[in-house]
Amino acid sequence: MDAIRENLPLLLQGIGTTVALTVLGYAFALLLGTVLAVARVSPIPPLRGAATVYVEIFRNIPLLSLLILIAFGLPDVGLLLPYFWCGVLGLTLSSAAFVCENVRSGINTVPVGHAEAARSIGLGFFGTLRFVVLPQAFRSMVQPLVNVFIGTVIGSALCSAIAVQEVTWVTQTLNIRYAQAVLMFMIAGAVYLILSLGGAALGGAIERAVAPGGRNRSSGRAALDVTAGAQA
Amino acid sequence: MTPTTFRPGRRAVVAAAAAALPLLGLAACSSDTGAGPDLGGGGEDEGDGDSLPQADALASGPVADESAIAASAWATAIKEKDQLVRGGTVANQVFSLASTTGDMPTGFDAGITQLLAKYILGEGGEKKVEYIDTTVETRETMVQNGTVDCVIATYSITPERLEVINFAGPYYLSGTAIQVRAEDKGSISGPEDLTGLKLVTQANSTGIQAIEENVTDPADVQTLPDNESCVAALKQGRADAYVLDQGVLLGNSAADPDVVVVGEPFVDDPYGIGLSKDQPDALDFCNTFLQEIIDSGSWESLWTATVGEVIDGDAPEPPVPGELPV
Numbered sequence: 001m002d003a004i005r006e007n008l009p010l011l012l013q014g015i016g017t018t019v020a021l022t023v024l025g026y027a028f029a030l031l032l033g034t035v036l037a038v039a040r041v042s043p044i045p046p047l048r049g050a051a052t053v054y055v056e057i058f059r060n061i062p063l064l065s066l067l068i069l070i071a072f073g074l075p076d077v078g079l080l081l082p083y084f085w086c087g088v089l090g091l092t093l094s095s096a097a098f099v100c101e102n103v104r105s106g107i108n109t110v111p112v113g114h115a116e117a118a119r120s121i122g123l124g125f126f127g128t129l130r131f132v133v134l135p136q137a138f139r140s141m142v143q144p145l146v147n148v149f150i151g152t153v154i155g156s157a158l159c160s161a162i163a164v165q166e167v168t169w170v171t172q173t174l175n176i177r178y179a180q181a182v183l184m185f186m187i188a189g190a191v192y193l194i195l196s197l198g199g200a201a202l203g204g205a206i207e208r209a210v211a212p213g214g215r216n217r218s219s220g221r222a223a224l225d226v227t228a229g230a231q232a
Numbered sequence: 233m234t235p236t237t238f239r240p241g242r243r244a245v246v247a248a249a250a251a252a253l254p255l256l257g258l259a260a261c262s263s264d265t266g267a268g269p270d271l272g273g274g275g276e277d278e279g280d281g282d283s284l285p286q287a288d289a290l291a292s293g294p295v296a297d298e299s300a301i302a303a304s305a306w307a308t309a310i311k312e313k314d315q316l317v318r319g320g321t322v323a324n325q326v327f328s329l330a331s332t333t334g335d336m337p338t339g340f341d342a343g344i345t346q347l348l349a350k351y352i353l354g355e356g357g358e359k360k361v362e363y364i365d366t367t368v369e370t371r372e373t374m375v376q377n378g379t380v381d382c383v384i385a386t387y388s389i390t391p392e393r394l395e396v397i398n399f400a401g402p403y404y405l406s407g408t409a410i411q412v413r414a415e416d417k418g419s420i421s422g423p424e425d426l427t428g429l430k431l432v433t434q435a436n437s438t439g440i441q442a443i444e445e446n447v448t449d450p451a452d453v454q455t456l457p458d459n460e461s462c463v464a465a466l467k468q469g470r471a472d473a474y475v476l477d478q479g480v481l482l483g484n485s486a487a488d489p490d491v492v493v494v495g496e497p498f499v500d501d502p503y504g505i506g507l508s509k510d511q512p513d514a515l516d517f518c519n520t521f522l523q524e525i526i527d528s529g530s531w532e533s534l535w536t537a538t539v540g541e542v543i544d545g546d547a548p549e550p551p552v553p554g555e556l557p558v
Contacts, residue, residue: 080469160435
């Protein structure tokens with residue numbers, strides 16, 4: 001335990017880096033993934049095709065290979081990013097492919113009739129998405145997106161392979177010095193568990209907030225009030 | 233929007249993706265540091281073991297007396313299952329590298345492992361080794377819980393590690409050295425020149441501690457999982473100097489003229505055979521084994537065929553087994 005006490009600042013720094021990697025990677029992945037999903041359901045075939053190719057490539061390339069490619073392949077074509085941003089870029093590219101598929105399947109849960117109704121009242125492609133389809137689609141996407149978040153948390157550990165000093169890297173480094181593998185990796189495991197559970201809890205809260213049941217309860221109450229008013 | 237009924241030809245997409253991937257791969261390959269040093273295998277291994285660089289060393293390897301094995305419960309157990317389980321890596325250019333032709337792994341550690349197997353199991357025993365992959369994270373644990381009989385993996389003997397496991401040896405005295413880009417060789421000659429520079433070392437090495445103890449205020453210390461990444465980081469300017477075991481660094485210089493080793497090793501790095509504390513008899517047995525391969529000339533022959541390929545000069549004086557440096 002001395003190993004932990006003496007190196008607490010280093011560990012906390014590692015936890016901070018892990019959180020930063022995860023949050024940045026996931027935030028950018030949400031943006032990029034949503035754009036890709038919109039491209040995949042757009043009426044423009046080349047755009048659809050390009051987004052599909054992107055998803056098939058980045059969904060099927062192991063994250064570790066992708067990170068090493070970004071860190072040590074890109075400099076050969078003249079793009080030398082700091083390790084941390086290589087990690088963020090890798091996580092973003094990979095998670096965005098999964099986000100895209102989740103958003104797309106969420107969009108597909110919205111009945112066709114709703115989209116047709118939106119078109120018939122004169123909304124364009126983006127209007128239909130923005131006001132009718134995406135708000136409804138979002139409800140069914142919360143849990144799958146939490147899964148992508150957990151994937152991003154766990155994927156951030158691979159960034160230790162490109163010298164990003166996150167929790168796994170710190171535990172590896174301390175283990176070299178103290179030869180206490182089991183203890184060190186239990187601590188690292190606990191950090192990832194807390195992050196993932198935190199993400200899942202937040203996701204659960206969001207899901208409850210946007211659940212149709214929540215709306216219906218409030219609108220149900222409103223209906224009761226109306227009837228009460230009618231009786232009065 | 234509505235689920236699209238028209239899907240751009242799925243096959244075309246898969247084909248395009250499949251065609252794009254090798255291109256990505258090519259980009260990665262171009263950062264390759266070239267082939268490793270030729271360890272004398274000739275590349276034409278027939279799988280018979282005679283064409284291995286360490287073949288001569290193995291042929292001269294001693295075999296233990298029945299009485300010596302009977303006196304050690306650890307060796308008796310290995311003899312009974314007719315197999316030595318070694319923890320280590322098979323991805324180290326100079327010390328232990330898997331064969332691409334289905335032959336035995338080559339290198340110094342691989343040779344020590346095969347000599348130990350022959351010593352316990354008799355003639356032909358060098359082939360009866362199960363190579364289990366251990367990483368720096370799992371080495372002590374796998375020794376302690378008996379997953380492997382021993383760990384032979386450029387395993388530096390340190391006081392912290394001695395608290396949890398036993399080490400036979402040292403069987404090899406390495407030293408931590410410095411590698412720089414060829415254009416920097418005039419300005420860097422020792423650890424005192426590394427202040428303020430970006431350093432890189434392998435994650436599974438004692439280079440980290442060597443830097444901590446010998447370099448004042450480096451700009452930052454990067455750790456990467458393998459030698460290839462470290463060389464790439466050095467060549468691409470992510471790091472100014474690569475600190476690691478001299479043998480490995482010399483292998484890089486042999487393979488790639490863009491990087492050179494400067495100065496002399498500045499930290500001693502003794503390698504030992506990791507053994508469980510629950511099997512105290514294994515320690516004496518392995519030290520006796522090491523002494524016997526030194527006496528028989530196998531150690532020197534093995535050094536010449538492996539490490540000697542990347543280090544100039546004659547084989548050094550072998551270390552004295554049992555004389556732990558810490």
